[in-house]
Amino acid sequence: MAGVQVSNVSRSFGAHKALDNVSIDFADGGFYALLGPSGSGKTTLLRQIAGFDFPDSGRIAIGGESVERVPVEKRRIGMVFQNYALFPNMSVADNVAFGLSVRGEAKAVIATEVQRALDLVQLGKLGGRRPHQLSGGQRQRVALARAIVTKPRVLLLDEPLGALDKALRVDMQIELKRIQREIGITTIFVTHDQEEALTMSDRIGILRDGRLVQEGPPEEIYDRPKSEFAATFLGDANIFRGDTTGDGIRLADGTAIAAGAGAKLAAGAKASCAVRPERIRIARDAGTSDGSANMLKGQVSKRIFAGNNSTYFVERGGQTLKVIVQNTGKERLAEGQDVVLRWSPESTVLIVAG
Amino acid sequence: MAAATASRSGLRSALPLLAPAYLWLTVAIFLPLSAMVFFSFMTELPLSGKPWAFTLGNYAAFFSQSLYLTLLLASLRLGLEVTLWCVVIGYPAAYVLAKVLKGRSREAIFLLVILPFWSNGLVRIFSWAMVLREGGILDTALNAVLPFKINIDLMYSYPAVIIGLVHSYVPYMVLTCYLTLQAIDDSLIEAGRSLGASRLQVLKRVIIPLSMPGLVAGAALIFVPVVGSFMEPRILGGRTGTFYGTIIEDQFVAVFNWPLGAALSFILLAVVLVILAVASPVLRRAA
Numbered sequence: 033m034a035g036v037q038v039s040n041v042s043r044s045f046g047a048h049k050a051l052d053n054v055s056i057d058f059a060d061g062g063f064y065a066l067l068g069p070s071g072s073g074k075t076t077l078l079r080q081i082a083g084f085d086f087p088d089s090g091r092i093a094i095g096g097e098s099v100e101r102v103p104v105e106k107r108r109i110g111m112v113f114q115n116y117a118l119f120p121n122m123s124v125a126d127n128v129a130f131g132l133s134v135r136g137e138a139k140a141v142i143a144t145e146v147q148r149a150l151d152l153v154q155l156g157k158l159g160g161r162r163p164h165q166l167s168g169g170q171r172q173r174v175a176l177a178r179a180i181v182t183k184p185r186v187l188l189l190d191e192p193l194g195a196l197d198k199a200l201r202v203d204m205q206i207e208l209k210r211i212q213r214e215i216g217i218t219t220i221f222v223t224h225d226q227e228e229a230l231t232m233s234d235r236i237g238i239l240r241d242g243r244l245v246q247e248g249p250p251e252e253i254y255d256r257p258k259s260e261f262a263a264t265f266l267g268d269a270n271i272f273r274g275d276t277t278g279d280g281i282r283l284a285d286g287t288a289i290a291a292g293a294g295a296k297l298a299a300g301a302k303a304s305c306a307v308r309p310e311r312i313r314i315a316r317d318a319g320t321s322d323g324s325a326n327m328l329k330g331q332v333s334k335r336i337f338a339g340n341n342s343t344y345f346v347e348r349g350g351q352t353l354k355v356i357v358q359n360t361g362k363e364r365l366a367e368g369q370d371v372v373l374r375w376s377p378e379s380t381v382l383i384v385a386g
Numbered sequence: 387m388a389a390a391t392a393s394r395s396g397l398r399s400a401l402p403l404l405a406p407a408y409l410w411l412t413v414a415i416f417l418p419l420s421a422m423v424f425f426s427f428m429t430e431l432p433l434s435g436k437p438w439a440f441t442l443g444n445y446a447a448f449f450s451q452s453l454y455l456t457l458l459l460a461s462l463r464l465g466l467e468v469t470l471w472c473v474v475i476g477y478p479a480a481y482v483l484a485k486v487l488k489g490r491s492r493e494a495i496f497l498l499v500i501l502p503f504w505s506n507g508l509v510r511i512f513s514w515a516m517v518l519r520e521g522g523i524l525d526t527a528l529n530a531v532l533p534f535k536i537n538i539d540l541m542y543s544y545p546a547v548i549i550g551l552v553h554s555y556v557p558y559m560v561l562t563c564y565l566t567l568q569a570i571d572d573s574l575i576e577a578g579r580s581l582g583a584s585r586l587q588v589l590k591r592v593i594i595p596l597s598m599p600g601l602v603a604g605a606a607l608i609f610v611p612v613v614g615s616f617m618e619p620r621i622l623g624g625r626t627g628t629f630y631g632t633i634i635e636d637q638f639v640a641v642f643n644w645p646l647g648a649a650l651s652f653i654l655l656a657v658v659l660v661i662l663a664v665a666s667p668v669l670r671r672a673a
Contacts, residue, residue, distance in 0.1 A: 084576055105579045117577035121595045130591070131581035182581060 034095025
């Protein structure tokens with residue numbers, strides 16, 4: 033086991049900068065998600081760590097040892113591919129045995145280790161099958177067993193759940209997390225699915241256009257996004273743009289929005305505020321003010337009922353705001369209803385404009 | 387039940403699509419071939435006006451004269467050697483085409499591979515004769531470059547026959563291997579390497595087993611016609627170029643003993659079929 037340090041890594045393909053001076057420290061035993069839209073460089077970064085491709089500049093270390101020029105077969109990593117990449121000409125057991133057998137382990141050792149790995153992924157009885165006889169979820173498990181049986185220093189997963197249907201994906205999220213905890217391996221996981229990143233990882237790195245936008249624990253990124261992109265890519269957010277007042281912003285129409293968190297900015301600069309839809313309370317009328325709360329008036333343009341909650345789209349000054357309300361079975365607001373929105377400054381994050 | 391009905395109606399609707407090909411095969415191959423089978427059991431060609439009778443003598447001739455067996459074995463060895471050379475030369479080329487080159491450069495190299503198909507076989511062979519003979523292109527070129535004098539005269543030799551045949555047939559190997567190699571997902575190669583396998587180990591354990599169908603198909607496409615080949619051995623081999631195929635050709639064009647030629651052809655066909663039948667399960671298991 034080992035941590036991974038990526039320091040100032042850049043990689044260009046022709047004129048396209050796939051990675052632009054990226055630095056992340058992946059601590060030993062952690063579960064990291066690299067999250068970003070397609071083309072953000074997250075897969076390129078994973079391939080640099082794996083050793084399929086070398087950086088133009090910068091340093092990559094696994095367990096403190098520089099590896100940025102070491103080819104993949106010498107890096108002692110385990111990798112699970114998006115399409116699983118199981119060898120179709122081999123049985124499940126031979127697939128899992130591959131890594132041990134190419135390094136010349138004794139047959140008896142291989143057999144024991146393969147069985148242990150297959151038991152770990154709960155496929156102990158399917159060693160004799162061929163990959164094409166397995167379901168998607170089972171193939172996924174074989175790919176995982178094959179990647180960890182060699183006791184790699186770091187486990188790399190390239191959108192491993194992307195090809196599974198939703199119910200199976202949730203099962204595999206839990207399963208993957210269990211196995212990762214059990215063997216305690218540093219795991220780096222590429223995904224474009226924000227929910228997957230939030231539920232599975234200890235830390236998330238958000239990438240955009242080859243740059244690391246923000247990195248930290250899921251709660252921190254969700255509650256304290258540092259950019260509009262981070263706020264809207266990880267979860268939903270209502271974004272207000274205006275001029276800073278020091279502890280909030282003033283919208284173009286003069287409405288002040290107080291922010292209790294985020295960047296400290298000098299008054300007068302352009303800035304934004306982000307508010308999560310579930311932090312906003314929606315009501316028919318102003319009622320009793322609680323003093324410090326931010327308040328806006330608007331009109332419900334649409335309501336989407338999703339069982340445990342409802343999403344209201346509220347029109348206000350040319351902007352559509354999103355509000356999510358838990359289903360308490362009480363008041364439901366009709367489309368066209370005039371409403372008052374309130375939320376606390378603590379739920380409001382001040383973000384540098386841009 | 388439903389499946390059976392579906393397949394029956396499927397066959398009925400497929401019949402108009404199958405008919406032209408099978409009609410053509412019947413007329414163009416089956417009929418002449420049946421005539422040849424018929425001839426092979428005759429003492430004389432019925433067209434010559436001479437009296438004729440049925441006989442097994444043409445087949446008996448093969449077993450009574452050791453020359454035929456010797457030549458057949460020589461032809462089988464030729465087929466094996468040419469096939470092996472085609473694998474050695476064609477497989478790496480197919481690998482580079484399928485896995486290394488992309489876009490324009492792939493198209494260009496592909497064209498060079500296909501080119502022999504588009505040139506006339508006889509022209510191809512005679513141009514090799516120009517290259518291989520003493521004082522020919524190869525001889526002159528090597529002597530122009532090398533500081534010492536060497537004599538290159540490959541013409542009318544076994545290597546010349548091999549060179550000519552490999553040149554004619556290597557595109558089959560490149561094409562069949564290219565198709566299977568291209569179907570191998572690159573991520574399998576990456577998966578192998580991520581598990582600690584060197585490029586050579588990945589080649590041996592993953593790529594070659596997965597491209598075995600292409601190798602087998604290529605080998606079958608090459609081996610069978612090479613065993614019966616006569617043009618390359620005759621022109622490039624000269625007196626050393628006497629093989630089973632040239633003997634058959636002699637019966638048809640020189641000696642005019644069609645019945646014997648036909649009988650020798652069918653013995654060759656039988657031997658080749660037996661070889662393929664024995665080899666295919668072995669090769670299929672390897673694949």
